[in-house]
Amino acid sequence: MRLAGSTSRRVERAAPGRRRRALAVAVHTVLTEAVAGLRRNGLMAAAATTTMTIALVVAGGGFVVSANLAHLAGALEAQVEVVGFFRRDVPPEAQERVLAQTAALEGASAARLVTRAEALRRLQQTYRSMASVPAVLPGNPLPDSIEVRVADPRRIRDVAEALRAMEGVEDVVYGAAVVDRVVALTRAVRVAGLVATALLVGCALVIIVNTIRLTVAARRQEIEIMVLVGASPGFVRGPFLVEGLLQGAVAAASATAVLTAGYLVLAARVAASLPFLPVLAPGAVLPAALAVLWGLGVVVGLGGSEIGLRRYLAA
């Protein structure tokens, strides 16, 4: 009985060992076939990887441009503000109360008081011809004011009306027409950026899938023989999926190098020659853009191989 039991246990122990060995053989075969496949079809693999790299650079470039347009729109919106002018008899304490009430308004992102003296200094800085105004006039004709930044320009009317209703505020200006144009422009810029990115990513997707499908189609006889001699679907798929993955990864790595170098150079040049144009720092946009590249390269590389193989695995 004991002998039989120990034999049975030996058999049970041997079975997982055989399975592990079979799995190791399968993984080794899939990897060596994938590498051999890339070596044998080197020219086609290089052409496919180059095509994928170009598609990824275009898609990544679209993403970066779109992100910068959105950033520009945000910067434009951030400059939209409401200015409230106080009556001349409003004391500083009352102005402080208005400041506190304004800062608590929904939609107001920041508020600050501007004294008439500061307003005059700004006027003189902006218009040099006004430098002699204090000498000519008996006093400073400008009123004290409050400047309110609005996070969302669409809420500017609500903020302006609330400010106008506050004690001591004589007049409110915010350039309604300009704000409307800024809102329309920033919305158009954002939508255009998203549409352009979606189109470019879509094009990259189609190009990559079709490129890999072509490389699979060129080896249909190999697949047909594999299927007919009894290779399991996993064995047939394995090398092609690994090849698709490797091609996608190499293309993503190449596109990463091109996009990173290109953006660093361009961002530096724009910052030097067009300092008023807000450009996203490389660290703020490249990680997301590179994630898109790698996602497209690797996932679509795998997916393209699977789609390309599907018709040949149907038999």
Added chain:
Amino acid sequence: MIHFDGVGKRYPTGVVALSEVSVRIDPGEFVFLVGPTGSGKSTFLKLVQAIERPTAGRVIVDGDDVGTLPAAGVPGLRRRLGVVFQEFKLLPDRTVADNVAFALRVTGADPAEIGPRVQWALETVGMAGRAGDLPLRLSGGEQQRVCLARAIVTRPRVVLADEPTGNLDPEAAWEIVQLLARINLRGTTVLVSTHNPTLVDILRRRVIELCAGRVVRDEARGLYQSAR
């Protein structure tokens, strides 16, 4: 080994390729499948390989019911079959030895066994001396012998040959049929579809004739001639 029981095959296009075919092929038999083009020979072989499924009746191959065999079971069935094609289907960028080894490698054979088995298969078909050559440097007859080596290297229970001599000159065709007969002598069941009357008449083995999808003749030591 192969049992067709009232088998019918209608393709989705409506074409009826086989109708009420009942045939039993025992282990170790050598069978010629003859008949005019479009008679159903290729469909017969596709059913044996589970490339197609019957739409009526039952096809049993080495104990597996092709009609109900799950997709996961098809590779296992095909590993027990060796297939020889009219157009050879050798991979042009691989050597003769690599082409033969391919069948073992993609079916998960132990890497240590691949070399000796490829050597055995190439010796069996008389191509061991050309192991390092690319297929394009071989004649048609030599390419078909390599194809035969690839079919037997997995030690299948059945060898299927679909018009194996269709692209060969008479001398090369005779060599291939002799090799098939030698493989059959080792106990492997061999099923050959052919249009070559000379080979059928010389060998005098079992002949199954199909016409318009039906078995019209099944003779133990048949001739091609009487099939007309």
